[in-house]
Amino acid sequence: MYYIGFDIGSSSIKVALVEIATGKSIGVVQEPETEMSMLAIKNGWAEQKPEDWWKHSCNAIAKLKKNYGIASEQIKGIGISYQMHGLVLVDKNGQSLRPSIIWCDSRAVAIGQQAFETLGEEKCNEHLLNSPSNFTASKLKWVKENEPEIYSQVHKFMLPGDYLAFRFSNTINTTISGLSEGIFWDFKKDDIADILLTHYGIDFNLIPDIVPTFGLQSQVDAKGAQESGLAEGTPIFYRAGDQPNNALSLNVFNPGEVAATGGTSGVVYAVTDSLSVKESARVNNFAHVNYTKGADPRIGKLLCINGAGIQYRWLLNNLAVSSYDEMNTLAEGVEVGSDGVAIIPFGNGAERMLNNQDLGTRLVNVNLNNHTKAHLCRAALEGIAFSFIYGMEIMKADGIEIKVMRAGNDNLFRSPIFANTIAIVMNCEIQIYNTTGAIGAARAAGLHEGDFEKFGKNITENDYVMSYKPLPNQKSYQEAYQNWKKELELILNRD
Template sequence: MYFLGIDLGSSSIKLSVLDAERGTTVSSVTVPEFEMEITAPQFGWAEQDPENWWQYVKNGIALLKTKHNTDISKIAGIGIAYQMHGLVLTDEKLNPVRPSIIWCDSRAAQIGDSIYNSIGAQKCQSQILGSPGNFTASKLKWVKDNQPELFDKAAHVMLPGDYIAAKLSGVAQTSTSGLSEAALWNFPEGRLATEVLDAMGLPERLIPEIVPNFGNQAQIHPDVATELGLNPQVKITYRAGDQPNNALSLNVFKPGEIATTAGTSAVVYAVSKNDIYDANNRINTFLHVNNAPNDKHNGVMLCINGSGILYQWLRKIMSTDRNGLISYEALNAEAAKAQPGSKGLRFYPFGNGVERIFNNKQVTSGIQNLNFNIHQSAQLVRSACEGIVFAMNYGFDVMKSIGAGGDLVRAGEANLFLSPVFREIFANTTQTTVELYNTSGAEGAARGAAYGYGYYASIGEAFEKLECLECIEPTAHLTSQYADIYNEWKNNINLQE
């Protein structure tokens, strides 16, 4: 029996098919060939067309069949992971009424701050464990205030993965963890945070059917099954935001376990059984995928917006070859030519929207100490890697201060964690052991779908075949060296605000 995992990112969409009996991936594809477009109609805005996502998903399913000769008729269930905090508004027929306002869009940050102040810090933090900030609810309020003619056309508000599920099934739904990502979940009472809706003047009618992360959520629409060549009995049995799903992909379910990733954005995500929060709203708490009414599991998360997108920017500006862009492997090799500290060059990776670790301030990126006679491309690339890790560690320190720390972190062998230099910087700056696994968000979503379908008796059984590829331990001389470099970097952050 096969299960399909779909991982909807902001740069690409990955699809993987899992053979549940063998516990191994049959085939995987990534679409489109190059990064998906993000449009910015104004400074600080970021939008994507949901209909493009849906077309790419269909293209990916076709590629699984044609390029990899995968018998997709064996697929029994579908799991969906998706970029968090995006806003998708559709009409009754599930047609988008406007482009999606995605996670790195900053336009609604002031709205979130205003609602936070009107409700009251103590009430917000006790109920939604933070501020509405720049999350989905605030983006919905922005549309209501600034595009009322489009707001009036909307019948459903969904997150990006909910939209893909709706296109597959014909049914508008969202999940409990999705509502927590949207700042619309009352944690103590385990329900929709109607308090936030009321404070924003938003109608509850826009919230679609609420389903758990795992289980028989919906069945594929017959017409869609015919169009895609899927079995008409296929069910959607799992959905989650990309970071809770990354933790699932790495078998991170228990309190004290930590997952990390460094894709377009960089994230550290720790599991806790407590409703904890940062009084300054620099980190965020969401429902983890295995949360249950009588068995609380939360995900405590820090996010740095400028991570892989910084690496993507470096790749573009360093590509002078007429034959195309240099590879990420070449960038990794270039970083390895430089020594720790990059000869004093310091990179601040804050150039992709407001940063939560700075209370949703619009912080710009910057390079310090650049000397044209000393610094070459190797130092530039390595300093970018160091800056990304230092920003992650800045947030990690906040997590540890509220009881969400640990000394072992799991990561997938993907994105920036493909770089040995990046892994070395991370292990020694955070002073944690890094376990590296050969998995992906799409594979994790497929395993989640198999568990949600009921193929596996327990969630642990779904990950019995997951193997650690490498273990990176911090070393005394490097931790000391990076502590000094990090402290210098941190002491100059205010210059970048």
């Protein structure tokens, strides 16, 4: 018997099967095999048709069943992960009224900033734990202001994962974690954020019913079964945004546990039980998947670093090297600190953790007689690692304790230089796991039974790869970080 997990990204839909008894991943497929299309009618806009998510999900189900010889009746539960902060609007018949305004669309920035200034930083921090910023509530306000004929037809708004669940079940609902990512949740009142909805003039009736993150949320109906190929009555047991789900996939639930990703951009997601907010302008705060109303809070603090793996990829494309493996080998031949060469890797747009400054990439202290491409490779890996450390220092100032960091076995964390640098400077263990968001979502379908110990055991037994632990020779790493930080702060103070 199996659980099936969906991960709705902006480039593709990934779907995974896991065996219920062992938690073992049976297979993962991606649809489409090439990248999904994205509409960009104006600069800064980004939209996708929610119907495409459904079409590709159905195609992926068919592929999984065929590839692994699985019958619909063998799939006993559904888990869903999805791209955060998207907005889907449907009418009374469940038809989408416009393309989804997805996470990377920036049209509502000014609306969120105006709300932040009007409501005040103190009230936003106390109640919302965030600035309204460019999140889902602000996007809904944009539709109200700019597309009133569409807004007048809205029956419910949904997040992308809510929409997929709706297409399976013809039932519209959402979760507290989902509402919090859209800035629809008031953490002080532990209820719907009426201060923001009233400010925006948004009808409270547009909010879907709230269901637990883990539990019976809905079931596949006859139409959903016919279109998807899953059996009628198959329960939907779990739903969460991609970053909380990534943390779940790495068994990150408790204060002191941190999840990280090191792809084109970097993410650090730390769990805390504190509602205190000091860095809401630079760090986002959401209800984690195990947040429960009326209980001790579980908050996920999210730090995003735009300039991460894209820096290393740029070097790959512009140095006389053939692969990342070659670059890593070159870097290993250079001592810690890259002989003074430093790369400030912020070349992928404005950095929220730097108060939205766009510094670009900076290469400093290069001696044309002594330094080679090997120094650049090492300096890039160290510079990206140092940017993670700089961000984690911000999070620690905001009350985060870092006992252990867990990351997927991909991209930057496959580099010992990168991972060891963070482990040593931050004095924390980094555990590497070979898992994905779709696998995590499938496993999470089993958490409706409440057995978190079994869930964690499945991750350890099936996915654990290795650990990086703090080494005794920390001084050279600490000195290298302080030198890099000094260069960064010179730029920040000058600019």
